[in-house]
Amino acid sequence: MTENIIEVKNLTKIYEEGNVLAVDNISFNIKRGxxxxxxxxxGAGKTTTISILATLLFPTEGTAIVNNFDVQKNPDYVRRSIGIVFQEPSLDSEMKGVENLEIHAVLYGMSKNKRRKKIKEVLKLVDLEDKASAxxxxxxxxxxxRLEIARxxxxxxxxxxLDEPTLGLDPQTRRKIWEKIMELNKELNITILITTHYMEEADELADRICIMDHGKIIALDSSENLKKQISGDIIDIQFEKFEDKxxxxxxxxxxxxxxGIKNLTFGSLKDLTDEIPASLNLPKNIPNVNPEMIKARVREIISDPNKLIAAWKKYPMASQMFLNAPLEMKKRVANLFTDDQLNQIPEEIKDEIVKIRQGEITELENETEPIISISCENGGKSLPQIIQKINNNNLIIKTVNMHQPKLEDVFLHFVGRAIREESSNRSKNIKQFIQMRQLRK
Amino acid sequence: MADLTQMERKFNYQAVWILAKREVMEYLRSKPRVISSLAQGFLFLLIFSAGFAIIRINIQGVAIDSRAFIASGIAAIMILFTGIFGGMGVMRDKMFGFMKELIVAPVSRKTLMMGKTLGVGLQTLIQVEIIVSLSAVLGFFGYDISLIWRMLLIIPVAFLASIGIVGIGLTISTRIRDFQSFGLIQTFIVMPMFWFSGALFAFNNVPFFMQVIMMCNPFTYSVDLFRAVLLNVSFFPVWLDLLVMIMFGTIFILIGARSFSKMEIS
Known part of the structure; x- marks a missing residue:
């Protein structure tokens, strides 16, 4: 009995039909209990990962060990070690609840007495005893x-x-299912692997969270630590006088x-980020993109010079956005970079930034009070120090606003690229990848 | 670990049985299906036996009551209808997700397929026996004590006939993706096999080219064997009927098994 009940190593899955690289060389371990x-x-690859672990799909590359059995070599043993609740319902709706369980029990080779006992037990566990014969x-x-969980x-x-076990359920039912899941984990000591795209679900339930996107693992840690990673608090300070600028x-x-200070931005933050999405020409075929998410994402990118550079290099759209942006925003962005970073910026944008920095491009400055936005690890600790500094400089504060990054921000921090225009690029790469593999064979 | 290996041995037939049982139970429980299959039988028997009553049928010099001739043909045809669409129940399981539950269970695909085949086979038996007993009650086969063992003998024959048909149903249903294709299957597979099987007309009463087509239709031999059992007359020798049925059944159940085990569920 090793400590890890699931060991995934360099797992890759390609759906050759659609040139989709669903899981891209991921490795992780899950501890017992x-x-x-x-x-x-x-589309991040969660369901594909779970399908491979459940022996429904074979990996293209890499290995996965479940309960000491290899999913490729001993699929039957793996199947007996696991229980699955699929994303979509997988019950036979023409049968009674108890009959669904009966079929399952027989397929898993349980003896008649054991069957009867266990069915009663699990029905009680999910509170379906009185509905079993419906x-x-x-x-x-x-x-x-609940019946599926029982099964x-x-x-x-x-x-x-559990593959998105609470998808499409009302909040009360979700709560109830969460309680059941935790109960199972604590009382029966069952290891639980759950996929979800509800941040609060993962937050509530999981000991560790693995954030996936584009088939890769982007972050893997406890919920607490993940939240810390994106910085503790954000403090916005607005100054009284325009001349203080x-x-x-x-x-x-x-x-x-x-x-404890992580990042600092200067300017009237709110106005600017509200403006950005308006100037964005989003492709029409993106379903359900929440404008708030895009805003949060853009806000996030423009406060981090390294991310900005990466974005400019990768997406022509991003550099276009910068060149078209209002001057005040450009100025704010331009002042973010150190000289070292400046050299990494693509040529056209670099020129623009240098010009701005040297003050070659000017515009009528509108008279708004200056605002700085500070993100820091612990707002409570940093705020007094910040105010001390401001007082030393004889500046007058108009308003102070401290808030925590939302859960959504944590998620967006890691996955947020709401605009996935790079997909065409990716599929080219995958085609190449598949061709390479075929050549190797 | 020990308990895991132990489980493996005594296991499969139970799984096959519960899957077959599920199939039959669902059939018997769904009133529309039972009613429609009963009504269909009635309708066919009444219309065809009344409509064809005047036609003289002569097989190898023996004059046959046309009603008995039609009734035995229709009994055989029930296998075709129920078998193909029963085999296509896989499609329904696929669409409603239950197939995932089956596939992830620690039983082989072969077990799953055997369960399905047995279940559909039993379903067709029920249908066949309904038609045969109806016709017997109506007196189409005459009242004869030998009818009892004939009706019992028809059970293995019907089961044998259904195997190949279920194989076709399985093959199709693992490959198509929507219910729209059902019409296509009906037009291009079920109907031709029905009309060219000689269920409704005598082999020696049709032009030569029809005879050739009918001889190429494997289901013709099942219909023929049905008549051999029920009426004691047949166009082909019984051994030929049996041989074709066994070959047809084996080939199509193997093809069905192959496509079943290759089936991908996403």
Missing amino acids: EIFALLGPN FVKNYSGGMKR GLLHEPHILF TRIPMLITQLRELP
């Missing part, structure tokens, strides 16, 4: 889910896979030296 969440947007087609969505537990698996850059250099 933990609740492990795979979090990611639609036809599944008359069940509500939540009841179906997944019937053969006493070591691991339970000239003195603020000096203040910023001083503030940067304070401990």
Whole structure:
């Protein structure tokens, strides 16, 4: 008995039909008895990963060990070690609830006595005893889910896979299912692998969260640590006098030296980020992109010089956006870079930035009060120090606003590229990849 | 680990049985299906036996009651209809997700397929027996004590006939992706096999080119064997009927098994 119940190593899955690289060389371990969440947007590769672990799909490359059995070499043993609740319902709705369980029990080779006992047990566990002899087609969505969970537990698996178990359920039912999941984990000591794209679900349940996007693991840690990673608090300070603007850059250099300060931006942040999405020409075929998410993402990118450079290099759209942006925004962006970073910027943008920095491009400055936005590890600790510094500089504060990054921001921090225009690029790469593999054979 | 290996041995037939049972139970429970199959039988028997009553049928010098001739043909045809669409139940399982549950279970695809085949086979038996007993009650086969063992003998014959048909159904349903294709299957597979099987007319009453087509239709031999059992007359020798049926059944169940085990569920 090793400590890890699931060991995934360099796992890759390509759907050759559509040239889709669904899972891209991922490795992770799941410890015995933990609740492990795979979090990611639609199409991130969560379901594919779970399907491979459940022996429904074979990996293109790499290995996966489940309960000490290799998914490719011993699929039957793996199947007996796991219980699955699929993303879509997989019950026979023409049968009664108890009959669905019966079929499952027989398929998993349980003896008649054991069958009877266990079915009673799991039905009780999910509170469906009184509904067991009703036809599944008359069940509500939540009841179906619970029955599926019961079925997944019937053969006493070591691991339970839950693929988006609360998709499309109302909040009460979700809560109830969460409670059941935690109960199972604590009382029966079942390892649980859950996929979801609800951040709060992962947050509530999981001991560790693995964020996936584009088939890759982007982050893997406990929920607490993940939240810390994206910085603790954001402090916005607005100054009283417009004339103070000239003195603020000096203040910023001083503030940067304070401990716990991660990032600092200068300008009227709110106006600018509200403006950005308006100037974005989003491709029409993106379904359900929440404008708020894009805003949050853009806000996120423009406060981090390294990400900006990466974005400019990768997407022509991003550089176009910068060149078309209002001057004040350009200025703010231009002042973000150190000389070192400046050299990495693509040529056309670099020219523009140098010009701005040297003050060659000017415009009528509108008279708004200067605002700085500081992100720091611990707002409570940093704020007094920041105010101290501001007082030393004889600046007058108009308003102070401290807030925490939202859960959504954490998620977006890692996956956020709401605009996935690079997909055509990717499929080219995958085609090449497949060709390479075929050549090697 | 020990318990895992132990499970493996005594296992499969139970799984096959519960899957077959599920198939039959669902059939018997769904009232529309039972009613429609009963009504269809009635309708066919009444219309065809009334409509064809005047036609003289003569097989190898023996004059045959045309009603008995038609009734036995229709009994055989039931296998065709129920078998193909029963085999296509895989399609339904695929669409409603239950196939995933089956595939991820620690049983081989072969077991799953055997369960399905057995289940559909039993379903067709029920249908065939309904038609045969109806006709027997109506007196189409005459009232004869030998009818009892004939009706019992028809069970293995019907089962044998259904195997190949279910194989076709399985093959199709693992490959098509939507219910729209059902019409296509009906037009291009079920109907030709029906009309060219000689269920409704005598082999020796049709022009030569029809005879050739009918001889190429494997289901012709099943219909023929049905008549051999029920009426004691046949166009082809019984051994030929059996041989063709066994070959047809073996080939198509193997093809069905192959496409079943290759089936991908995403």
